Amino acid sequence: MPATIVRAQDNVTTRRLIAERKPGHSLPAPFYTSDEIFDLDLDAIFGQHWIFVASEAEIREPGDYVTVEFGKTSLLVIRDDDENVQVLHNVCRHRGARILTPGSGSVGNLVCGYHQWTYKPDGTLIWAASAADDFDTSCHNLRKVTFRSIAGLIYVNLSDEPNDDIDEVASLVEPYFEQHQLKRAKVAKQIDLIELGNWKLTMENNRECYHCDMHPELGCTYFITWGYPEDAIPPHLQETHERYLSAEAELEHKCVERGLAYKGIEQLDTRTMGFRVQREALDGEGESYSMTGAKLVNKLLGDFDDAKLGRLSMHTQPNFWCHFMADHAITFAVLPIAPGRTLVRTTWLVHEDAVEGVDYNVDDLTYVWRETNAQDAAFVELAQRGVTDPAYIPGPYVPSEYQVDAFCNWYIDKLNVHLDAEGAA
Ligand code: FES
Numbered sequence: 001m002p003a004t005i006v007r008a009q010d011n012v013t014t015r016r017l018i019a020e021r022k023p024g025h026s027l028p029a030p031f032y033t034s035d036e037i038f039d040l041d042l043d044a045i046f047g048q049h050w051i052f053v054a055s056e057a058e059i060r061e062p063g064d065y066v067t068v069e070f071g072k073t074s075l076l077v078i079r080d081d082d083e084n085v086q087v088l089h090n091v092c093r094h095r096g097a098r099i100l101t102p103g104s105g106s107v108g109n110l111v112c113g114y115h116q117w118t119y120k121p122d123g124t125l126i127w128a129a130s131a132a133d134d135f136d137t138s139c140h141n142l143r144k145v146t147f148r149s150i151a152g153l154i155y156v157n158l159s160d161e162p163n164d165d166i167d168e169v170a171s172l173v174e175p176y177f178e179q180h181q182l183k184r185a186k187v188a189k190q191i192d193l194i195e196l197g198n199w200k201l202t203m204e205n206n207r208e209c210y211h212c213d214m215h216p217e218l219g220c221t222y223f224i225t226w227g228y229p230e231d232a233i234p235p236h237l238q239e240t241h242e243r244y245l246s247a248e249a250e251l252e253h254k255c256v257e258r259g260l261a262y263k264g265i266e267q268l269d270t271r272t273m274g275f276r277v278q279r280e281a282l283d284g285e286g287e288s289y290s291m292t293g294a295k296l297v298n299k300l301l302g303d304f305d306d307a308k309l310g311r312l313s314m315h316t317q318p319n320f321w322c323h324f325m326a327d328h329a330i331t332f333a334v335l336p337i338a339p340g341r342t343l344v345r346t347t348w349l350v351h352e353d354a355v356e357g358v359d360y361n362v363d364d365l366t367y368v369w370r371e372t373n374a375q376d377a378a379f380v381e382l383a384q385r386g387v388t389d390p391a392y393i394p395g396p397y398v399p400s401e402y403q404v405d406a407f408c409n410w411y412i413d414k415l416n417v418h419l420d421a422e423g424a425a
């Protein structure tokens with residue numbers, strides 16, 4: 001059967017599944033399990049929207065690079081010799097070999113391991129051994145990827161016509177990040193974790209704190225009332241809520257005094273690049289994600305002289321969230337590998353002058369989120385196993401899961417937009 005007919009049949013099936021989706025409920029099983037929908041996600045979501053790949057702090061010096069892989073795509077995020085960020089397809093222009101294997105590091109030039117074609121870090125081809133006399137190197141540079149940095153957070157867009165909603169989102173969120181000065185930060189630790197679940201289950205899990213009683217380490221500082229409507233706080237969290245209100249009042253006062261943006265903006269499913277940003281108080285000492293809330297890094301980010309600034313958290317559809325405290329920042333990138341496999345890359349960032357072993361200890365710095373990520377990975381795996389069971393029926397979200405619903409709304413809307421565009425083509 002010709003590919004176009006197969007594709008048209010797939011689209012009819014997808015339209016039927018979309019029609020079956022009940023708002024306020026988890027998605028029908030194939031959205032989490034089917035190979036066809038996974039391929040569609042790569043086209044319609046990861047091929048069209050702004051995808052977080054890395055922060056500029058990960059590539060501080062010329063030649064520093066990190067590879068980012070999702071679906072069949074592999075990208076090189078690299079600092080070129082002029083200290084500019086470049087994002088390149090990790091596909092040799094000779095016969096297509098991957099140039100760098102997954103990971104991060106530093107290179108002088110990019111040398112393909114197959115026949116040694118050599119590119120500068122900006123992708124310019126500078127050497128192709130034994131090529132014909134009339135071979136034009138300038139026509140064989142590595143292919144560049146459209147990217148945009150928001151306060152040092154690098155987003156790529158693989159579409160031929162990238163949507164420009166990121167410009168307005170950047171103007172709304174950049175003031176929140178300004179004083180954290182991400183461009184003066186460095187990586188303290190990066191951990192790649194494979195979750196045995198669909199990428200949407202990873203994102204859904206992150207958008208609610210209904211399960212946060214199961215995060216004892218995180219719960220030492222994170223107010224696990226997050227996401228609950230004021231009138232639906234469960235009785236066992238009433239005391240926590242009282243502490244939250246008083247910590248919020250203190251934080252708000254401080255933010256006003258220091259000119260720190262803090263008010264929540266939530267546009268998760270009402271625009272092309274759905275996002276949410278807010279600075280909120282932390283419990284305990286209120287400084288950082290430790291077991292007491294006390295800071296974990298002596299040298300604070302930017303020029304901060306006060307560690308008690310809560311957490312600045314941002315979420316962007318479809319694959320990113322972060323927490324910026326006064327002492328360190330953590331970014332999370334969600335990268336689909338297969339229908340039931342997702343890479344979660346967590347990166348801890350500290351001030352460039354913070355000294356490991358003196359100003360911070362990596363084990364302590366990463367403890368709470370290593371534990372939390374492991375707990376979340378177990379939940380995602382349980383969910384994947386359940387939605388794969390023929391007995392699965394989409395279930396209802398409770399009010400505190402409204403952001404999960406917003407994620408699904410955004411996702412379904414973008415699938416529809418993509419299918420409409422394909423139908424019109
Ligand atoms: S495939 Fe890269 S040099 Fe031949």
Ligand SMILES: [Fe+2]
Nearest residue numbers: 205211215376
């Ligand atoms: Fe969680």
